[in-house]
Every structure is written in structure tokens, then in C-alpha cells.
Amino acid sequence: MISSINLFRELRRLRKIGGKRHPMYDQNKFAKYFMGFAVALWVVYLIMFGFLFIGLFSEIFPSMEPYHMLNKGMLYLLMVDFLMRFTMTKLPIQEIKPFVLLPVGKNRVLRSYLAMTGLSGFNLIWMFMLVPFAFGTLFRYFGFVGVLGFLVGYWLLMLANNYWYIFCRTLMNQHILYVLVPIAVYALLLAGLLVPDTNYIGSFCMELGEGFFLWEWQSYLGVIVLVYLLFELSHALQKHVVYKELSKTEVVKKLKKVSEYKFLDRFGEVGEYMRLEIKLLTRNKVPRAQFYMGFAIMLMFSAALAFTDVYDGDFMRYFITVYNFAVLGVLVLSQTMSYEGNYLDGLMSRKESILNLLRAKYYVQCALLFIPLIIMILPITEGKISLLSALACFFLTSGFTFWTLMQLAVYNKLTINLNTKVTGKNTGGTFFQSMIIMAGFFLPVIIIQVFTSLLSENTALLIILGIGIAFTLTHPLWLRNIYKRFMKRRYENMEGFRSSVANN
């Protein structure tokens, strides 16, 4: 039987290969570079925060050393770290399946993966903030040794947080109500932190942090014991749920009601595709989540525009108005054909089905524009924007913005799994897609700004309304143009959809 060390090495090697061959990066080099850029940006932010906190703490708490204040707020840092792990960290239990029937032992595989999470670079991410902070505050009193002790101690805390996260996440995967476990724990800790005159927890954290840079064995021993206990707790829980995870048969919920949307019957074949589009949006996790997200953003921005001064400048007023109208369309239309890639072969074997599909998507999105129009009543009644500007943005979106976004129907060739999680393999669009989305958001704002700077506001808005109506009324022409261009590229797109379905 393979030794534990060799098993660990082998699993680690496989994981590295898996990371390099991630299907998102296989199909999409832009996503790879974009992720690298995003990480680099995060690193820069953290370094900035490191320096910022030195000055900030000195200013706000002049009677205390900045490192004491950071130590006192240790729990806040750990809470933010805990939340961030939801987007980044995979559970060991999700990776065990290929090894279950091999003579290596499920427990050993689980322990190896748990150990790997401890060695993950993610546990060092806060060092980008803590290193400049430590050198800026600790070094002059405690030298390099003190800085090193401080950093090692915080790394151990991140390790403990890592296993605490794995424990909580595994629980939550069994039932969402287990989210109350971390909520309860953090609520208690926060209560201990915030209740005045009894800030034992803050004082304890301060002492703990001090123990790190003074190399007090009690501080290190305590955290190492915590790491060990949380490791074993996570392992025990993973062992307990492994069979459930391996069988992973979801209970199929029977549909209580099957809506037929009979009112669409009058629209013939296009009505059929509109029915299909509504069911696509309501019965699949990814488009449904996007709809809810877009709706929540719309409500938030409209409320902020109506009841606060935050967006009172000309540019921001128009940007928020355009954004509210465009957001749902952007989220869905930017994925035109990518959703349909899951069943495109069937659609392609029917005559002109793609044209009717495009028409249906357009009409459904135009109908959905009434949602932001109704929501915009809030800022209109508060006098923040005029009815004319809302109508102008409505038609600019149904015309110009949708015309821009639906060009992606010609160029999208990656299938998006309709029901995978957001952190799954679906993340990352192409460069071209990102450019079109930005054009969809910013070009209308630029158009409005140009016209309103040259003409009176009402005249400018009337012209914009006219442009929007013109694009909207000519939709049969540009939809057919998109369809013809799609058909010219159909083979390339179909191959792209087919190979990305295989990877999903």
C-alpha cells in the first residue's frame, strides 16, 4: 500500500494538474489572465491596507500601539477571511470520489486533502497586509524576530480558520439551516467584543497577539491545539458524511404546477419560444439566480437614487437609470446561445428555429423592462429623475442596448451549464463578451452625456427617445441580420458549444 507521504504527494500533484487544466482556462485564455489580474489587484489592495492601518490606528487610537489595535480586532479579520473562503475553497469531500475504490483508504485520502488545504496559498493571502503592517509597527521595538513571530502566529490563526470553515461548510452542505452555527458563534464573539466595559474577548485577542511577537509558548501552543482540534473535528465530520456525498442522489421534487402560459398561444411559433425562454429563466438555477441578483441590484440603486444624495450628480443619475434598465438584459442576453448550447443540436435540426429563438428572447427582455420602469417610479416621485428620462432610457435599452448585447449571439460559443453553482466551472466570460457588456452599459450613458451637454436636457432626451424607438422598431431587421451572421458561423459555434458541454 502506498505510504501516507507518497499518497499526499500524489494527490497534490493531481490537484496541480487539475488546476492547470481547468476547463474555464482551457477554453478561455482571457479568463486566465483576468483572474491573474484580479489576484494582483487584490494583492496591491492588501499591501495598501497594511500601510493605511498603521496611520489610521495611530490617528484614531493615539494612546495605543497600532499592533495592539490590530490584535484587538483579530476576530474581525478572521470573520472576513471566513466569508472570503466561500468563493475560493473546495471541500475535501468533493474530491474523494475518484479514489474511493482504490486501495488507499478513504480516511487517508480525506486527511491528505485536509492537510493540503492547510498548505494552500490562500492561508497566506493576509500576509500581504500583515507584512508591511508588522514592519511598520513592530520592527522598531521587537526587530525581525518579533515580526516573524507575529506573522507565524497569524498564519496559524488562518490555518485554524481554514478548518473551522471546512467544518461549517460541510455542515451547511447537509442542510442550509446549519448556517446558524457560524452565525451563532460569531454573534456570541461579537457580543463579547462590543458589549462595553466587558471586552474580555478583545483583551484576550490583544494578549494572544502580543504572545506571538514575544514568542510566548502559551500563545503558540493554544493556537496549535486549536488547529489540531478543528482539523480532527473537520475530519470526523467529513468521515461521517462521506457516504452521503458519494451517493449524492438528490431527491427529485415533483412539479406541483406546470404553468402553460396560454396567453402566448396567440403568438404562434415565436410564442412557443417565448414560453421556452420563460421556462429557461425560471426553472434553471443560474439564470434564476441572475434574475434575482439583477432585481436586487435594481431595487437597491433605485432606493439609493430616490432617498439619498449619493447619486445626485448628472452622470451618476443617468448611469444609475441606464444601469437599472440594462442590468437584467445584460445578465441574460450576454449569455445568448451559451444557455442554448446545452441543446443547440436539437434546435439546429429545425428550420429557422434560431431566428424565432432570438425574437423570443428579445420580446421577453422587452417585457421585463417594465419591471425597472415601475421601480423607477420611486426616484421619479422624489424628483430625482424625470418621466421623460425614464422613458428615454427604457427605449434606449430596448433598442440600442439590446441591439448591442444580442450581437453576442453570433460570437458566443461556450456552453453554460444551467444548474451549476456560481463558483463552478461557469465563471469567466470572453474578452469580447466583456467588451460588449461594457459597451451595453457605458455607451448609452456616453450618448446621453454628449447630447445633454450640447442641447437642453429635454431636447436631448427627446432625441435619445427617438433613437431608442428607431432601434426598437427596426428590431426585425437587425435580429434577422444577427441570425444570418450566426448561421454563417454556425459550424464554429456548434463545435465550441459541443466541446464545452463535454467539459461542463
Next chain:
Amino acid sequence: MITISNLKKCFGEKVAVNVSDYTINQGTMLGLVGNNGAGKTTLFRLILDLLQADEGEVHINHVNVSKSEEWKQHTGAFIDDSFLIDYLTPEEYFYFLGRVYGLNKEEIDDQLAPFTRFMNGEVLGQKKLIRDFSRGNKQKVGIIGAMLHRPSLLILDEPFNFLDPSSQSVIKHVLAEYNKETGATILVSSHNLNHTTDVCNRIALLENGIIIRDIDNADHTAEQELESYFNVDFTEEPIPTESTEYIANTEMKGTL
């Protein structure tokens, strides 16, 4: 009638399909057989214009499939799950397809009636989305969906896959009856030689993308010829390929 002229498709250096001239007359039930990677599915995709040929053309009733969509009105096909809209119930899927082909609800219900035995009470009325069905029942939904509008050309890729023995028997009967009633051309690929020779009156044997044998099976005698082709003789030494030579050399190295 399907006419294939100098059809070629390569994936990199591998020739997936290379069919010079081949005609399938109206009313033929053609069985396409071959080993894995022979090019059966690729050929079907080329006929259905789901793949661009590197060379050559396919005509369905004198219409070039890549130049016009007229042939789609009378063609039905089911290749794999990518033909299914899995967030619909089977009923919704059938009504969607039927209405797209210009059928009303009553006509669709009439068209579904002959498949009652095939569905075996497991497909309709389940209040489940297609994605929640077993592979076998998804296969049934796909096959029925392809036949719903009574196409004059029906293409089914490995239709017997995932079906229980009874359903395999039923679908063979359904296909034979359909061909008899409508005179439709039916193209079926399968690894099951028994089913293929039972149902099809013509068998095309594909190897490395080339139709190496075109067998008339009107009198059901093709089975013997096919069995002799597919039966591997283990008494003979295998012809060394690059990979087997490598394995032989590798095995000779190292310490015993």
C-alpha cells in the same frame, strides 16, 4: 433520398469520415454499424448539417443540406442528450416540438398514441423535468420527439442504448411499422448487430470513416457476414502497432 458525394471530414490528422459516393433511396431502412470511432455519429452529424464537411456535399431530396434549411421540415433526428431541452417535462417538450412543426394539441396527442406501449407509463404524467428522468426514459423522450411530426427522414444514433430489453423490442416494431406505413427513410446506428439486422433491409459497415461494405439485408442474411467481420480471433498474433511495440519494449526493461 440522400445523396452523399465525396464527403470528407478530418479531426486533425484523423480521417473521421471519407465517403466517396453513396445514395440512400427513399424508404430504405439503413443500419450503420462499425467499431467505436468508426465515424457513425460523425456521418450523421454531417448529414444533419451539424458539422462542416472538409470536402464534399450531402443532398436530401436534391437539396444541399448546408445551403438550405428546407430539408429540416421533413427530417427528424435524435443523436444524444443535446437534442433534449431538459428543463421541460416530456409533455411540454412534445407539445413544443409539435407546435414548432405546425401540429395542434389534438394532432400531437394522436401522434403520441402509438408510443404508449413504448413509454410504458414511465414518461407522461410524471410531473418531472426531463433532466430528472433515467437515461433510458430520456432516450425514449428523444426518440419520440424525433418521430412526432412523422418525418420522411428519420435519423437515430444508437437508439437501443439504455433501453430495457422490452423497450428495445417495442422500438424495433415501432420503427418497422413506421417505415411500412409512411415509406420513410430510416437511418439507425447501433452496436447491437441482432437488432440492426432484424430491423434494417440494408447495412453499411463503416471502418475508419469509410463504408467498406454495403450489404443488402432484404433476406436477413447480413448477420453472418457481420459476425465474421466483428469476431476477433484470439489464436492469431495481433498485428503490432506503435503502442504495442512500445509496451513490449518497456516490459523487457527493468529489473526482475
